[in-house]
Amino acid sequence: MTNEVNIAHEVAQLAHVELYTPKLQESVAFFTDLLGMQVSATMGDSVYLRAYEDFYHHTLKLTAGPEAGLGHVAWRASSPEALERRAIELEASGRGIGWIDGDLGHGRAYQFTTPDGHLNEILWDVDYYEASEKDRTLLKSRPQKRPTQGVPVRRLDHVNLMCQDVTPNKQFMADTLGFKLREHVVVGPNEEIEIGAWMSVSPLVHEVAFMRDNTGNEGRFHHIAFWYGYPQHLMDIADLFVENNITIEAGPGKHGVSQAYFMYVLEPGGNRVELFGDSGYLIFDPEWKPIKWTEPELKEAIIWYGSPLPDTYFIYGTPEREPVLAEQSQTTKEPVK
Amino acid sequence: MTNEVNIAHEVAQLAHVELYTPKLQESVAFFTDLLGMQVSATMGDSVYLRAYEDFYHHTLKLTAGPEAGLGHVAWRASSPEALERRAIELEASGRGIGWIDGDLGHGRAYQFTTPDGHLNEILWDVDYYEASEKDRTLLKSRPQKRPTQGVPVRRLDHVNLMCQDVTPNKQFMADTLGFKLREHVVVGPNEEIEIGAWMSVSPLVHEVAFMRDNTGNEGRFHHIAFWYGYPQHLMDIADLFVENNITIEAGPGKHGVSQAYFMYVLEPGGNRVELFGDSGYLIFDPEWKPIKWTEPELKEAIIWYGSPLPDTYFIYGTPEREPVLAEQSQTTKEPVK
């Protein structure tokens, strides 16, 4: 079998995401009181959380910091051997940082950055969440009882990263980790500017998306998405958001890209969170040709039905940054984080 | 205008229901933790509750008692004058009990019993619920913020009473209070046995239903219904019920009668509670002819889609009673309560 075949199955899934927040307590309250998430552990400046159908120790790590933004994104390899192979490949790419011993909930991990500077890691060993007596459920594919608090999200779905330039990031994830391009958006007279790319290692349309940062900054974070799967839950949580002074930035509405029934909100720390209200669609075709949306098709790509996205959607990211002049952006290739 | 016209608008709505429960604390926990209801007050052996879109002081009064069952049903007249007129009419019917001074949340009320012996009252003066600072909402038609606890029901909808004989109860409500018959079920070779009657004073198909008690007992309680209006909420609360050992007796499913998307559960005290997951249909036609379901149409009347109702649905009521022999039932005309 060719290496190309192998690489397609080397990464299994998005394991967890770390976010910085300047308002740790309020952020934790948002994820627990409203989104019904569970605190697995607290250590130092970090709180570890998971949704009720997340199987591992945590899928979200909130860490106190001076400003909002991405801590890191963690991927689970599909085997111990795949982890070793990926570490070698990442090292060879020149973007490898090296091994860390692990963290609460998982073992050693190999760290690296995307070309745009987002910190990522890949790991194999994970701790499984074990429900306490009172949270034990009879539903054997569910790691704990469904919570009675808030409108509980079911699982981590994907992460969306802003980039100064989408293409090299996309290429890097494909070459080193085997991510497949599922959909992308290209604009410009010759379709030469790729402004968005949605990539996955599974039938999901994406576990990671890269979107052009219109401010010209590097390494910023666009959003993390948690999954409901039921459209009504977007209505329910929207109601709670309005009642509790959480800013809904956009939605509910339906994207053309990924067919996601979406809503975007800002958690109290300032990070954008997407709630995903249906299943979008799944890709099983092994010959899938990436869907290319061009400038005349942009409207349907962005919004299939529902209101247009506000300008903030295309500019706001964390950490907040002033727009960078074009000249400057050529010289500041160091990650912002 | 004829008296017949007048009586059609003398009663405005179902105001509240009192239920007895041998497990007060567990019953309160059921209605608050899972159904998201609010405790308005506690007095003596009673706890007063309301759903978050109920406007008055309470719509449910839970009172500790040796066994489950109906305390009383309270109706709000459509004006102070209507209250006085109804009291006179009830007095004249021979089923009047007399005035009480009121209770927490409302003023003087005139008490009476149905022919089957269910205690009812009619009142005018009500206290409105006033949200505390932290529960105040910007949605001005909503008396308080939507709760973040459980899958919160929105309002009290209707009450269903078991009867030894449906017809006199139906007739009594029509004659003394102006309830209109909306749907009924008749069986027997000559359609001579009325086994169910759904009646209302508003476009709702029913605020009260009478169903034949197949055990031959009198004055028992079948169920109280709280309203969601969204089908997904029946799925959500069903999930919580299973996780928390609440017995789902039937549903979700769709009745032919009333077109209600229903689910029935037993609260910990033993009383049956219906959760109403859509709007059924509304009746605006002033010439509405009561819908008569006959024996060959029984299947669709009971279940339009979904599984057949279990036998318990037709036999179980509160308080629990042994079946009464036909001869006995002729002689025990005193209310059971």
Added chain:
Amino acid sequence: MTNEVNIAHEVAQLAHVELYTPKLQESVAFFTDLLGMQVSATMGDSVYLRAYEDFYHHTLKLTAGPEAGLGHVAWRASSPEALERRAIELEASGRGIGWIDGDLGHGRAYQFTTPDGHLNEILWDVDYYEASEKDRTLLKSRPQKRPTQGVPVRRLDHVNLMCQDVTPNKQFMADTLGFKLREHVVVGPNEEIEIGAWMSVSPLVHEVAFMRDNTGNEGRFHHIAFWYGYPQHLMDIADLFVENNITIEAGPGKHGVSQAYFMYVLEPGGNRVELFGDSGYLIFDPEWKPIKWTEPELKEAIIWYGSPLPDTYFIYGTPEREPVLAEQSQTTKEPVK
């Protein structure tokens, strides 16, 4: 009983609405192919339609005309006597036009105009729709089988009329027909300008709304609303609208006023149609105090959650008209229609 009491129950419901369309065939196709409505009859330049849970002959009459706009709004009285009483009152108001013999589907009707010039009528005798053999259903509260075409709307819900000045129209409907004010919006330094009023004769928040025409024109039509009651159906029909080049103007989203889960589209003839995706809330309280939204509360009044309404929502009506200068508007008090 006082006259005031009587008038509260003189009108039973919205019976039907006539709309003009410059594209009769395309308009009919919209209502039948996509909204699953049924053609009851065709006569002259008019096509008569109904939703599958509308009980009468028709609830929508589409008439070919040079431009889009309201034909008339028809109300059903609550009794033959109420019809006669209302005709007398309307005559006395100076806004009566007189009796017509009737139309397909109903008997004699008394015509009148609102102060803003919208043609209305009130009637008693109606023909009931009778399903043909193949459309007969076992669900006895449903006049015909649920259609398999499009995403079928269930029934006519309400009508929204644009006015040069809301207050006199509101007053007229209250005084002559007994409509109750349920919610209204007032703006200006002293809350002296009423820009919207929602009125009903039933527990629905409105069967008719009046909204200020920001172009200064008179007698224009804002929208007709058909009811689904299930939020998913707005997603489903939105999908079909996009696929079939129907302009979605706004939504799905949730109004604060009336708590309606809404979507607005333009039918091919140019008239605005609302699809109503839940039940909003119902008013049973006989002492209901109209909800007054003021300028600082406008945002929540208009949109509880979802995106802001586009400007067109506040300007566009049928027939299309240029904005009228303030001075002119003082002199052109004749209905535009």
Added chain:
Amino acid sequence: MTNEVNIAHEVAQLAHVELYTPKLQESVAFFTDLLGMQVSATMGDSVYLRAYEDFYHHTLKLTAGPEAGLGHVAWRASSPEALERRAIELEASGRGIGWIDGDLGHGRAYQFTTPDGHLNEILWDVDYYEASEKDRTLLKSRPQKRPTQGVPVRRLDHVNLMCQDVTPNKQFMADTLGFKLREHVVVGPNEEIEIGAWMSVSPLVHEVAFMRDNTGNEGRFHHIAFWYGYPQHLMDIADLFVENNITIEAGPGKHGVSQAYFMYVLEPGGNRVELFGDSGYLIFDPEWKPIKWTEPELKEAIIWYGSPLPDTYFIYGTPEREPVLAEQSQTTKEPVK
């Protein structure tokens, strides 16, 4: 890489299913008028259909036959090389039949039978569906416009096969095609009888399930499942089924196994069809331990919420067969088909 790793990704997806029906026309009408499926082609005694989000030429082939039952199940390999490797492995298993040239919509395929005798095939070359001008959509991940007919299913989901003995069938699919066991049910004093196994090659819980045939027969068909993903659609199609005399066998309800929100109906030809109303859950964990449900957990495995399944669910399959005596079943190891 070991062979064991390779085999995990050799099969990509369920490609199509052929069913026999003694009422071809009525069966086609069921799938098109009610489930909104599209006819791709008709050839000889067969009609080829697809759901509107199925990408290939067809996913369902209906063939006229004397009695209902399975024609064959077709799997798509993940590459041309994988197809060749699987053919060799199947040949070696002794259950290979050989190559066929193909059919409408796909190229050469290697045929084989399960141990229980169900005809299967594996293929690589497929024809993609190309929408005609009028069915072309702007939603680029959707192969055609969403239909306006019926409540349209979105895609083929899985197939469920009845077996005299589940275990060898499960083992065969794992060994020759790399299917992973996701959930299973074992009963008996020592958990020695496997009565159900759910297997997949993707994050779906199953593309194929094997369930014990309690009649003792071999090679029968339990059901084919089409996917909606939205719970409301089960309510909508249930309504249409009742209106149109289609027998709903069970549901809507929620299985514990696979967490599927299900409904089962019999198409006019007699084959059981499942409609799948949500997403169940997805499995991304590369170390997934198959979930084992045992006898005391059977209730929750079968029904998480909703009514118990009827007895027919465990006995009825197509073709219909009399129960086989235990002795006989030892000797008739030939497939029934």
